Amino acid sequence: MCCETNRRFLLLYASQKGQAKAIAEEICQQATERGFRADIHCISESDKYNLNREKDPVVIVTSTTGDGEPPDTALKFVKEINDRTLPQSHFSHLRYGLLGLGDSEYTFFCNGGKLLDKRFRELGAQRFYETGLADDAVGLELVVEPWIAGLWAALSQEFASRKEEPAYRDKTASLTASIGCKIEHLTLDDLAVQNGVFSENEGKATPGPPIQDSQPSLSRSVPPLSQSALNVPALPVEYLEMELQENIGQESSPMEDSLPLISEGPLVQVPVSRAVQLTRDDAAKTILLLELDISETTFSYQPGDAFNVICPNYASEVDELLHLLGLSEKKEHLVCLKVKPGTKKKGADVPGYIPEKSSVNFILTWCLEIRAVPKKAFLRSLVEYTADTGAKRRLQELCSKQGASDYNAFVRDAGVCLLDLLRAFPACKPPLSLLIEHLPKLQARPYSAASSSLFQPGKMSFVFNVLEFPSHLGEQRRGVCTGWLAEQVVPLLQSNTENQTPFRPKITISSRRVNTFHLPDDPSVPLLMVGPGTGIAPFVGFLQHREKLREDRKGSAFGETWLFFGCRSEAKDYLFQEELQRFVENGTLTHLKVCFSRDPPPPAHPAAPKYVQDHLRLCSKDVIRILLEERGCLYVCGDAKNMAKDVNDTLVNILITERGGDKLGALKTLATLRDEKRYLQDIWA
Numbered sequence: 001m002c003c004e005t006n007r008r009f010l011l012l013y014a015s016q017k018g019q020a021k022a023i024a025e026e027i028c029q030q031a032t033e034r035g036f037r038a039d040i041h042c043i044s045e046s047d048k049y050n051l052n053r054e055k056d057p058v059v060i061v062t063s064t065t066g067d068g069e070p071p072d073t074a075l076k077f078v079k080e081i082n083d084r085t086l087p088q089s090h091f092s093h094l095r096y097g098l099l100g101l102g103d104s105e106y107t108f109f110c111n112g113g114k115l116l117d118k119r120f121r122e123l124g125a126q127r128f129y130e131t132g133l134a135d136d137a138v139g140l141e142l143v144v145e146p147w148i149a150g151l152w153a154a155l156s157q158e159f160a161s162r163k164e165e166p167a168y169r170d171k172t173a174s175l176t177a178s179i180g181c182k183i184e185h186l187t188l189d190d191l192a193v194q195n196g197v198f199s200e201n202e203g204k205a206t207p208g209p210p211i212q213d214s215q216p217s218l219s220r221s222v223p224p225l226s227q228s229a230l231n232v233p234a235l236p237v238e239y240l241e242m243e244l245q246e247n248i249g250q251e252s253s254p255m256e257d258s259l260p261l262i263s264e265g266p267l268v269q270v271p272v273s274r275a276v277q278l279t280r281d282d283a284a285k286t287i288l289l290l291e292l293d294i295s296e297t298t299f300s301y302q303p304g305d306a307f308n309v310i311c312p313n314y315a316s317e318v319d320e321l322l323h324l325l326g327l328s329e330k331k332e333h334l335v336c337l338k339v340k341p342g343t344k345k346k347g348a349d350v351p352g353y354i355p356e357k358s359s360v361n362f363i364l365t366w367c368l369e370i371r372a373v374p375k376k377a378f379l380r381s382l383v384e385y386t387a388d389t390g391a392k393r394r395l396q397e398l399c400s401k402q403g404a405s406d407y408n409a410f411v412r413d414a415g416v417c418l419l420d421l422l423r424a425f426p427a428c429k430p431p432l433s434l435l436i437e438h439l440p441k442l443q444a445r446p447y448s449a450a451s452s453s454l455f456q457p458g459k460m461s462f463v464f465n466v467l468e469f470p471s472h473l474g475e476q477r478r479g480v481c482t483g484w485l486a487e488q489v490v491p492l493l494q495s496n497t498e499n500q501t502p503f504r505p506k507i508t509i510s511s512r513r514v515n516t517f518h519l520p521d522d523p524s525v526p527l528l529m530v531g532p533g534t535g536i537a538p539f540v541g542f543l544q545h546r547e548k549l550r551e552d553r554k555g556s557a558f559g560e561t562w563l564f565f566g567c568r569s570e571a572k573d574y575l576f577q578e579e580l581q582r583f584v585e586n587g588t589l590t591h592l593k594v595c596f597s598r599d600p601p602p603p604a605h606p607a608a609p610k611y612v613q614d615h616l617r618l619c620s621k622d623v624i625r626i627l628l629e630e631r632g633c634l635y636v637c638g639d640a641k642n643m644a645k646d647v648n649d650t651l652v653n654i655l656i657t658e659r660g661g662d663k664l665g666a667l668k669t670l671a672t673l674r675d676e677k678r679y680l681q682d683i684w685a
C-alpha cells in the first residue's frame with residue numbers, strides 16, 4: 001500500500017509476463033519508503049488514470065514482446081496515442097520517465113519502450129529523467145536497479161522545481177540533460193557498481209594464486225585479473241523450493257497435456273507430408289522445405305503469416321546435463337515446486353510454463369532454453385554450488401566488474417551455454433530449481449508460410465536454413481529447432497529419393513498473432529517483393545495465391561509483380577527455381593530479378609548485380625513509379641542483420657536520386673509508406 005503524500009506520481013506498467021509489473025510494484029514500495037506516493041496502474045486500466053489531464057510526473061515501465069511489439073496490455077493505449085490526428089502539443093503538459101525492458105538477443109531490442117518514448121516526445125511530453133533500457137540478455141537488474149536508484153533524485157528535483165515556478169521548465173530541462181548524460185555514458189557495469197548493485201562487502205573475493213599459463217579461457221584466468229580483488233554482484237535471492245518425488249505408479253502429466261502449458265496459443269500436431277532439400281549437398285547452407293498436412297485440423301493461414309514450431313532441446317544435451325547435475329537416476333522423478341515462504345524476491349512465482357507434475361527430463365527437454373548464454377546473476381548463483389576453490393574464484397571473476405571483458409569474450413561472445421559451463425567447471429552442481437530460476441523459457445520458433453492454402457488446400461509449407469555454428473571449443477552445433485526439424489525428416493528425405501511410402505513424422509505448431517504482412521485485397525495493386533535466401537518464403541505463397549486467383553478470376557485486372565531474389569550460387573542454392581520459372585511463364589510473376597553473390601559475373605556483364613539492393617538500384621525508376629505513382633506495395637523479408645538495413649538505405653538513395661530532396665525527406669516518404677502499410681517488413685535475425 002503506497003503512503004499518502006503530496007509528492008504523488010503516476011506509475012504505469014505494461015507487462016506481458018509480469019516482469020514490468022513486478023518492477024513497477026518494487027518502485028511503488030520504494031516510493032513509500034522515500035516519501036513519495038505512486039499511483040500505480042496497468043496501462044490498460046484507462047478508466048483509472050487520464051494522461052490528458054495528468055499534472056504530476058508520470059513513470060512508465062514497459063516490456064517488449066513478440067518481434068519488438070509493446071505488450072498486449074499496451075496495444076489499445078499505443079493505438080490511441082498513435083492517432084495521427086493528435087496535435088503535436090497533445091502531451092506537452094506531461095513530464096515522464098520511462099524504463100523499457102527487452103532482450104538484445106532479439107532483433108528489436110526494447111522496442112516496446114522505444115516506441116512509447118518516441119511517441120511521447122512527438123506529442124510534446126518531456127522527460128524529467130533519462131530513459132533506461134534494460135537488457136534481459138545480460139541481466140535486467142544491471143540497468144533496472146540503478147535506474148530505480150536514480151529515479152528518486154530525479155523525482156525530488158522535479159517536485160522541487162515545480163515549487164520554484166516559473167523557472168521550473170528550464171531547471172528540469174537541465175536536470176534531464178545532466179541525468180541523461182550520466183546514464184548514456186555509463187556502461188552497464190559502471191551503472192551497477194556506482195549504484196550499489198555490486199555489494200562491496202560480500203563481493204570482496206580474495207585474490208587467487210598467480211597462474212603461469214598466459215592464455216585465459218572460460219575456466220582459466222591470468223594476471224592481472226587472477227590477482228585482482230573483485231567486486232561481485234550481490235547474490236540473487238533464491239525463491240524456489242523444490243522436492244523430487246519418485247514416480248511410483250503416479251502419472252506424470254502426459255506430454256500432450258503439458259505442451260499447451262508451455263505454449264502461448266492453441267497447439268495442433270500435424271504430420272510432415274513432404275520434405276525436400278532445396279540446396280545441393282555442396283552448398284554453404286542446407287535449406288529444407290517441409291510441407292505440413294493441416295487438412296485434419298482447424299488451423300488456417302494466409303500467405304505472409306508466420307506460425308510457431310514447438311521444439312525440444314537435444315536429447316543428447318539433456319542427457320549430459322542430467323549426468324553433470326547428478327540427476328540421471330532421477331530423470332523421471334516428478335518435480336514439485338513452490339515459492340519459498342517469506343522470500344524477499346518481488347513477484348516471486350513458479351513459472352507458469354513449468355507444468356505441475358512434470359518430470360526432471362520433461363522440464364529440461366521442453367521448458368528451459370538450456371542453450372541460453374548464462375547471465376552474470378546466474379554465474380553469481382553458481383558460485384554457491386561450486387565445491388572447488390579455483391572454479392569458485394573463476395566464476396566470481398566472470399561475473400565481477402573486473403572480469404567484464406572476460407565475461408564478454410569467454411561467455412557472451414563465445415555463445416557459451418550451461419552445458420559448456422558445467423563441463424568447464426565439473427565441481428559446480430546446481431540444483432534444478434536454480435536452473436528454473438535463471439534460464440529463460442524455451443521459446444517456440446516462428447517460421448513464415450511458403451505456400452497458399454488457396455493453391456494447395458490442406459497444406460502449409462515452410463523453408464528453413466539448418467543453422468550450424470561452432471561451440472566455444474569448436475564442436476559443431478546445430479540450431480535447436482532447425483537441427484531438430486532436420487533430424488525428424490531424415491527418413492522422409494531418404495524415402496523421397498528412394499521413392500518409398502514416406503514415413504510421416506509429426507510436429508507441433510501454433511498460430512502467431514495476426515500480422516500485417518499480407519497481400520493487398522485488391523489484386524490490381526502492383527507488388528514489389530524483396531526476399532533473398534529463405535526470405536523468399538512468403539513470396540512463394542503470395543505468387544501461388546496470385547496464380548490461383550488469375551485462374552479463378554479470368555478477365556480481372558492484376559497488377560505487376562516484381563520479385564528481387566538473391567542467393568550465393570545459381571547451381572547450388574537457387575531456391576524454388578522451377579516454381580519461379582513457372583510463375584514467369586504463366587504471367588503470375590511479371591519481373592524476376594535474381595542475382596548470385598558468390599558466382600563470378602558473366603563475362604558479358606562484369607558489373608552484374610550481386611545483391612538484391614543492386615537490382616533495386618538498377619530498377620529505381622520502376623520502384624519509384626510503382627510506389628509513388630501507382631500506390632503499389634513493397635514487401636521485404638529475410639535477414640534483419642544486414643539485408644533489411646541495406647535495402648532501406650538503398651531505397652533512401654533511390655528516392656533522393658529519382659525525386660531530389662534530402663535524406664530527411666526520403667526517410668519521411670518511407671515512414672509514410674510504412675504508415676500506409678505499403679512498405680512492410682518481415683525480418684528475422
Ligand SMILES: Cc1cc2nc3c(=O)[nH]c(=O)nc-3n(C[C@H](O)[C@H](O)[C@H](O)COP(=O)(O)OP(=O)(O)OC[C@H]3O[C@@H](n4cnc5c(N)ncnc54)[C@H](O)[C@@H]3O)c2cc1C
Nearest residue numbers: 306415445446447448463464465469479480481482534684
Ligand atoms: C516472424 C519470423 C519468421 C521467421 N521465418 C523464418 C523462415 O521462414 N525461415 C527461417 O529459416 N527462419 C525464420 N525465422 C527465424 C527462426 O524463427 C529461427 O530463429 C531460426 O530458424 C533459428 O532457430 P534455431 O532454433 O534453429 O536456432 P537457435 O538455436 O535458436 O540459434 C539462434 C541463433 O543463435 C546463434 N547461436 C546460437 N548459439 C550459438 C553459439 N553457441 N555460437 C554462435 N552462434 C550461436 C545461431 O547461429 C542462430 O543465429 C523467422 C523468425 C521470425 C521472428
